[in-house]
Amino acid sequence: MISTSSHDLHLARTLVLDELFDLSLYRQLKAMTGDCDVQDTLDKLVAVEEEHLRFWQDFFGLHTDRLDIGRRLKLRLLIFVCRLFGTGAIHLILEAIEVHGVRKYLTLWQAYKKEPLGEALRGILTDEFKHEDVMVTTLTERKISAEQIRNIFLGLNDGVVEILGAVSGFFGAFGNPTTVLIAACTTAVAGAFSMAAGAFLALNSEKEVKSTDLAKKIFLGEEPEQAIMEESPVVSGAVVGTAYIIGATVPVLPVLFGATNAVLSVATAGIMVVVVSTLLSFLSGMNVTRRILLNLVILTVAVGVSYSIGLLAQRFWGISV
Structure with a gap:
């Protein structure tokens, strides 16, 4: 055991409570899922997290079995999302x-x-790399495309920011x-x-480059490092484009419903950016x-610059409607 005075008490509480949070989450997820693969993975994760929690509690001499209010709320939110959207x-x-x-412990x-x-x-990191990370990666690779999920949120974010900038600039230039x-x-x-x-x-x-590299390795009799990507360029493009247009509607809707300036567009886009940023950061x-x-x-700069350009265009080039 090491005295918590040797390290920041906040850091000690963070490490202990983070492991307790992960353990609580895995236990509740195991109780609610009927997927055998997921249950098997969660059984193993629970065992690892129990070991990690005991280790940090003994290391710092800080024993607690109760999450703080922030982590309890986060736990309830994640469980609600899982109940709502299921195994995915x-x-x-x-x-x-x-x-x-992994990122926290590496830092x-x-x-x-x-x-x-x-x-x-x-x-702890050795456990993460050899056990937890491998187990989760193996499970999710068979079930979901994390890249497509991130494409959705990136497309949403780009659509919101870019079109809000355009709306602001157009209001500055045209006003109508x-x-x-x-x-x-x-x-x-x-x-x-x-x-x-x-x-x-x-x-x-990227797919063409990997395909060529794979063909070269096969010709030379070498063992390919990985198979050609399964993700479809057409599907990926459709996902990004669709997400973009959905994000773009956020700053446009207030104008559609009668807004005469960019204030409501900025407000709705700001809320959307917070939601998307939170989800994207978590994933x-x-x-x-x-x-x-x-x-x-970035949103503030985009609005300010775009609106200023619109005003300058109206003033110096006589743009009006």
């Missing part, structure tokens, strides 16, 4: 939890690798809601096609607060 949501949440865990290990805590973290609506819708459709084409071409090119293992603030700053 469980797969996504398992993957996201593991990504968060801490870099900071404390020359101290006793660093050695403890090395053992009808003209703004027509221009914004045209821009949204063009943007959706552009995003879809970009996703299609990128994945198609990709990023810091949620940082991601939200970054996207809100």
